[in-house]
Amino acid sequence: MKILKKASPILKKSIFAALFVLICVIIACSDSSTNTTTTNQTLPAVFNKFTSAVTISVSGDYVVLNTKDRPNHKSAYFPTSDSMYEPYNDTGFHRAPGNIVAQNITFKIPISPTAASNHTATSGGPIGISLNGVPFYNQYNGQGQPLTSEIASFDQWKGHPQMQGQYHYHAEPTYLTYTNSDSTILGFLLDGFPVYGPVENGVTVTNADLDVYHGHTTRTADYPNGIYHYHVTAQDPYINGSGYYGTPGTVTQ
Ligand SMILES: [Zn+2]
Numbered sequence: 001m002k003i004l005k006k007a008s009p010i011l012k013k014s015i016f017a018a019l020f021v022l023i024c025v026i027i028a029c030s031d032s033s034t035n036t037t038t039t040n041q042t043l044p045a046v047f048n049k050f051t052s053a054v055t056i057s058v059s060g061d062y063v064v065l066n067t068k069d070r071p072n073h074k075s076a077y078f079p080t081s082d083s084m085y086e087p088y089n090d091t092g093f094h095r096a097p098g099n100i101v102a103q104n105i106t107f108k109i110p111i112s113p114t115a116a117s118n119h120t121a122t123s124g125g126p127i128g129i130s131l132n133g134v135p136f137y138n139q140y141n142g143q144g145q146p147l148t149s150e151i152a153s154f155d156q157w158k159g160h161p162q163m164q165g166q167y168h169y170h171a172e173p174t175y176l177t178y179t180n181s182d183s184t185i186l187g188f189l190l191d192g193f194p195v196y197g198p199v200e201n202g203v204t205v206t207n208a209d210l211d212v213y214h215g216h217t218t219r220t221a222d223y224p225n226g227i228y229h230y231h232v233t234a235q236d237p238y239i240n241g242s243g244y245y246g247t248p249g250t251v252t253q
């Protein structure tokens, strides 16, 4: 009996502790259930144009795109043992050191992009994703300077890897414009606005046709009601000008 009397306050404490934990769990559960009621927006059909190299899902108001960043075209930057290796002997080509290395990059971009009131500058590294999963980079090199000698290191499809082997395009992804067309959609920047090829309605687009962010608003084949979009052009800044037109999403790698 002595033992039981001694034990019962401990038992009471345990019951109270268990109740407390149970209440916390109920509160936490009801909390998370309200969070998960956020409905995902429908994925626009244009996202079906990405190759199977890109895994796509929707999270609320964002499209989530994951890529291993392995280009679907040959390159002098694949290891020579890789079936996609192809030498490139063009005059003026200076192969940068290093090979293409598989990556794991996740882009989260707005599904319904809107113009930002304050335009954010692009930074080094991925600023967008092309239809074959290769990231777009801005018009600057790793030191934040305009591209000069780096251009000579672009391979046969105008891409090259950075120091960690991350393959990317600073300019027109010529494999995509060659295999699709030079007026086709090529991908998206981080703000969710699409990037188109260098030709529109049969006319070559120049920087003079575009605003400071390197885009404009017209109807396109994929957006018959019209949308703001970037164009790649032959002249610097090539893809994006003075920052994002919309509010950029995120990149994790
Ligand atoms: Zn580069």
Ligand SMILES: [Zn+2]
Pocket: 196, 200, 216, 218, 229, 231
């Ligand atoms: Zn256009």
